[in-house]
Amino acid sequence: MALVKLQTEHFRNLQGSPVSFSPSMNLLYGENGSGKTSVLEAIGYLGLGRSFRVNRHQAVVSHGQHKLTVFGGLDQGFDPERDTAIRHRLGIARDVSAKETTLRVDGEAVRNMSVLAQHLPVSVIDPGVFDIVAGGPGKRRQFLDWSVFHVEPSYASLWQQCQRVTSQRNQILRNGRLDEALMKVWDAQYVELAERMTKARKHTFGLFHQAFFRLVSEVSAPWVDGLKVLFYPGWDDGQSLLDVLRLHREQEVKMGHTLYGPNRADLRLKYQGRPVAETFSRGQQKTLVILMKIAQGMVLADLEKQVTFLLDDINAELDVGHRAMLASKLDELRCQVFVTSIEPPKPEELWQQPLPEYRVFHVEHGKMTEE
DSSP states (O other): OEEEEEEEESBTTOOOOOEEOOSSEEEEEOOTTSSHHHHHHHHHHHHHSSOSSOSOGGGTBOTTOSEEEEEEEEESOSOTTOOOSOOEEEEEEEETTTTEEEEEETTEEESOHHHHHHHSOEEEESGGGGHHHHSOHHHHHHHHHHHHHHHSTTHHHHHHHHHHHHHHHHHHHHTSSOOHHHHHHHHHHHHHHHHHHHHHHHHHHHHHHHHHHHHHTTSOOTTSTTEEEEEEOSSOTTSOHHHHHHHTHHHHHHHTSOOSSGGGOEEEEEETTEEHHHHSOHHHHHHHHHHHHHHHHHHHHHTTOOOEEEEOSGGGTSOHHHHHHHHHHHHHTTOEEEEEESSOOOHHHHOOSSOOOEEEEEEETTEEEEO
């Protein structure tokens, strides 16, 4: 599926006129503050249910308004013989004063954001994405879970259940006086969910690992041979999680929260036995993250799912060679891509002949004009 129609109401400074996109490449340019990143944010709302820039919905609603709405139309996606008819219509509305969210698919109300996300897998590449390497485990866990969700649709419900049980465990651990009988009940539920989550994560990680090293074999980089990408489930899996929790009960009570399990999972990136964050230059880290993102797209492409990539201001982070590598690989995967830049785009710098199908939009004062 590809997003070919977009309309917004009271979303940042966007004027809200309906716009049509290419199911392949879309190049947006304009001055800082013109609204080009806001267009990507609006697309992200349909696939992520939130902004990839800020955590608060209030920051996204137009000044003086209390409700934002985003509508999108999807066709069958990148295919020279495609039927251009709209296959699905997605909508999300957020009332920030009432703290209510309304979700719709094809005019019908749905309860979970996962329903919209399954129709429109959205992957963001912006300056903050490079924290996948340099940042903490949470960034890498989020990276992995995005893939798991799209490979295993039931994973979203499993993740939510585990979050609730973890919260209950944490409350008991913080009580000061531990109720061991009650803790055993929550431990049993936590371990059962943890094992199911870890199984799903391991399966998806296996697919990612295979795709990633298939990809890096094509890259002439001196660090490829010494690189290892490992999945850490959140505890020493040489022991059962239940035994680990019992052995470290006193430690968890002292800290007041759960220290072992899927909430501590990580992707460990190592070069010659040392963490990549300590050994790779900033440029090497950027290359690594780009390859990881492309590999995510490869996993979904193998499942016949088209990813919509949002590339925000990558000119500031990547040189011409890296931009061209990223653009060409995403074109090979038949992904839908949105790229923003300050200066007018130069398609010939991104792709070799023949150029893929693309559209160029100039964004000014929240208005998009196709060129």
